[in-house]
Amino acid sequence: MANLSFSYSKMSTYKECPQKYKFRYILKIPEKPKYYFAFGTALHKVMEFMYANLKPPFPPLEETLKFFRLDWQKTSFAEKGYASAQKELEGYEEGVKIIEAYYKKHEKDIFNPLSTEFRTTQEVDGLSIISIVDRIDYLGEGKVSILDYKTGKTVKREPDQLLMYQKLMSQSPQLLKLVQTKDPSVEKVDVANLLFYYLPKLDEQIYTPAPKEEIDIFWQGVLKVADNIKAEKFSATPSELACKFCDYKDLCPVWKNKKAEDFAQVNAEEKSLSPLEALAKKIDELGTLQTDLTKLKQEVIKEMQTLKLQRHFGKEYNVVLDEQEHLSFADEQAVIDLLRKEKLLNKTLVPTIETIEDLFKNEQVTLEQKKALGALAKKIKTCDLKILKDI
Numbered sequence: 001m002a003n004l005s006f007s008y009s010k011m012s013t014y015k016e017c018p019q020k021y022k023f024r025y026i027l028k029i030p031e032k033p034k035y036y037f038a039f040g041t042a043l044h045k046v047m048e049f050m051y052a053n054l055k056p057p058f059p060p061l062e063e064t065l066k067f068f069r070l071d072w073q074k075t076s077f078a079e080k081g082y083a084s085a086q087k088e089l090e091g092y093e094e095g096v097k098i099i100e101a102y103y104k105k106h107e108k109d110i111f112n113p114l115s116t117e118f119r120t121t122q123e124v125d126g127l128s129i130i131s132i133v134d135r136i137d138y139l140g141e142g143k144v145s146i147l148d149y150k151t152g153k154t155v156k157r158e159p160d161q162l163l164m165y166q167k168l169m170s171q172s173p174q175l176l177k178l179v180q181t182k183d184p185s186v187e188k189v190d191v192a193n194l195l196f197y198y199l200p201k202l203d204e205q206i207y208t209p210a211p212k213e214e215i216d217i218f219w220q221g222v223l224k225v226a227d228n229i230k231a232e233k234f235s236a237t238p239s240e241l242a243c244k245f246c247d248y249k250d251l252c253p254v255w256k257n258k259k260a261e262d263f264a265q266v267n268a269e270e271k272s273l274s275p276l277e278a279l280a281k282k283i284d285e286l287g288t289l290q291t292d293l294t295k296l297k298q299e300v301i302k303e304m305q306t307l308k309l310q311r312h313f314g315k316e317y318n319v320v321l322d323e324q325e326h327l328s329f330a331d332e333q334a335v336i337d338l339l340r341k342e343k344l345l346n347k348t349l350v351p352t353i354e355t356i357e358d359l360f361k362n363e364q365v366t367l368e369q370k371k372a373l374g375a376l377a378k379k380i381k382t383c384d385l386k387i388l389k390d391i
């Protein structure tokens with residue numbers, strides 16, 4: 001049986017909605033052109049053009065702008081997915097500004113690209129995986145830096161994409177051959193860092209490679225997706241965001257019996273609530289969210305502990321386990337009596353767990369007093385989650 005043809009975009013489409021994967025990759029129903037894809041593709045081509053020589057300097061700015069203009073003119077605004085010729089012109093002007101700014105910032109850089117638009121097809125674990133890396137720089141001693149250009153409004157960390165690059169590039173025979181042209185003694189490629197370069201802001205985000213355990217867990221997930229595809233599991237997983245922008249909505253079984261009027265009716269019902277009823281509804285929603293949040297947090301903590309991870313990343317957020325040790329006193333009266341006897345009550349102001357914990361750090365409290373307090377205490381571990389938004 002032939003290996004399943006696979007890629008990062010195929011995987012992310014399947015994860016978004018298996019039914020969408022079926023429409024796009026099995027039934028090969030084309031989607032409507034999207035202007036942001038056309039804009040991104042045009043800028044990627046410009047970058048490839050600029051770095052074509054793999055050594056400084058860039059071609060003159062005028063030449064690059066001409067390349068961009070001629071390529072841009074090959075398709076109409078509708079083919080690119082713009083709503084009007086005016087919008088297309090705005091896109092073009094934005095592209096020119098980005099290219100000019102890129103020149104200004106990087107024209108004099110000393111850079112060492114090993115490859116641009118590095119295309120490979122690797123056979124791994126029954127999958128035939130196609131990948132295109134925007135740029136690979138050589139850092140010496142077998143180390144490479146993988147760079148991906150981003151052209152959207154905001155840059156999101158895409159952990160799956162980073163992990164996929166790291167896994168594939170570190171074991172790519174083609175990349176190893178390329179590295180050996182620089183340094184024949186290298187036996188293994190080391191992906192030393194991964195970069196998202198956000199072109200509209202000329203901003204780069206550097207990520208350090210993930211540990212082997214994280215790559216292994218990620219890879220199990222990839223193989224699971226591939227198994228589901230091979231087993232033709234294409235059930236729809238509708239969600240507000242995915243369905244809103246899905247081109248296959250008219251064909252989708254989930255939406256077959258739902259009409260715009262159904263949603264209009266729900267909206268109308270919500271609008272007819274009195275202010276007090278609307279507030280009561282929000283309070284209930286808030287309570288439900290809080291319960292769900294606590295439950296979800298506990299699940300994430302448990303899974304991170306099982307996988308022995310201190311930190312993990314979503315697309316827009318990352319979380320860090322916040323483990324702390326606290327004291328717990330079963331017999332509160334015994335503690336008060338001890339503090340009174342040892343004349344320590346005045347040092348706590350109000351005896352709370354925190355003020356008593358402070359006594360253990362207080363140099364005026366003797367070792368014996370600390371021991372006596374410690375004998376009444378039990379250490380308990382708590383674990384919370386810090387949720388941080390990627391910048």
Ligand code: SF4
Binds near residue numbers: 243246252
């Ligand atoms: S409309 Fe929603 S459920 Fe249907 S294919 Fe698209 S994303 Fe999936």
